[in-house]
Amino acid sequence: MSKINPNNFRNALGQFATGVTIVTTIDDNNLPVGVTASSFNSVSLDPPLVLWSLSKNAKSMPAYQNSGGFNVHVLASHQMDLSNKFARSTEDKFENVEWDSCEEGIPVLAEYAALFRCKTNFQYEGGDHIIFVGEVISYETNNLPVLVFHAGKYADAKQKSVKAEPILAGIDLGLGQFSNDFLLYLLSRAHFQTSYPVRKECLRMGVSEPEYFCLSLLSMSGPISRKDTISRLEHTGHHPDSEIFARLERKKYIDSNNNDITISKKGREVFISILAQSKALEEQLLKHFSNDELLEANNFLKKLIKITGSDIPELW
Ligand SMILES: Cc1cc2nc3c(=O)[nH]c(=O)nc-3n(C[C@H](O)[C@H](O)[C@H](O)COP(=O)(O)O)c2cc1C
Helix, strand or coil, X not given: CCCCCHHHHHHHHHCCCEECEEEEEECCCCCEXXXXXXXXXXXXXXXXXXEEEEECCCCCHHHHHHCCEEEEEECECCCHHHHHHCCCCCCCCCCXXXXXXXXXCCEEECCCCEEEEEEEEEEEEECCEEEEEEEEEEEEECCCCEEEEECCEEEECCCCCCCCCCHHHHEECCCCEECCCCHHHHHHHHHHHHHHHHHHHHHHCCCCHHHHHHHHHHHHCCCEXXXXXXXXXXXXXXXXXXXXXXXXHHCXXXXXXXXXXEECHHHHHHHXXXXXXXXXXXXXXXXXXXXXXXXXXXHHXXXXXXXXXXXXXXXX
């Protein structure tokens, strides 16, 4: 009995980024058959061989074992829906899909980044999969960006820039100078500039920065002790002391119940008005970025937060 934990093993294998293919063939009734497969790989240049593996549970297994050939379509970046369609056993996979037959009668999909038409040369037992090795009879490529599969998710392939040096190069410790590529400088400058209008609004409303952080935390959580409030705000560099809690109470922004505090109706109104300002500001800023840029920035910032402290707690 193997000691390998199947989920961990699957996750570890998922770290190997692959392309995504749809492998087609025909069954005994000459009906089209296809599955999504990321197990495709090259084997040999001379003779030209490729391989892929199919789960023994796949309904289409007999078709691949008996047909004598298969066509591998390397999917393009925009073909995610098609990939999902061919990964569902229940569907009529070819419904509403454009395809044609090659000489051997095996389906050729209308769109792909690359196509390899293969004769099945070998079939090997591989645990719960069968490994098919095909000799490539012909192939074609289109100059399309390809679909990538990594860690259980689809992704796009993005080439690294040729300049491989880290951007840290802009720091001179001897002179005590840094260039405007210094990441920590960029992060703090971006923070100060983006938060400036909101900090100004706080000031106008007579709410100090630590008070704002307290209200923000209290607005998202239920009753919370003063001690927990202090520890949850540690990352801001502000340490709310009894003075701040007393001030918030005097302004009637918080209610106290024994050790716990909650945000009051008045406190929530103040917080919401500042939050509205933040939201409007964010909407203005986001217009300058593409969805991909935003997703990348979001992932980058969350990763940075994780490695310098801890995960952001789920707020809602
Ligand atoms: C991105 C992706 C990659 C996949 N790769 C493989 C693979 O290499 N081998 C395999 O057996 N199943 C793979 N699957 C699952 C099959 O596509 C799925 O089980 C398929 O429906 C089996 O076909 P069937 O209709 O013949 O049962 C993959 C699914 C996805 C979404």
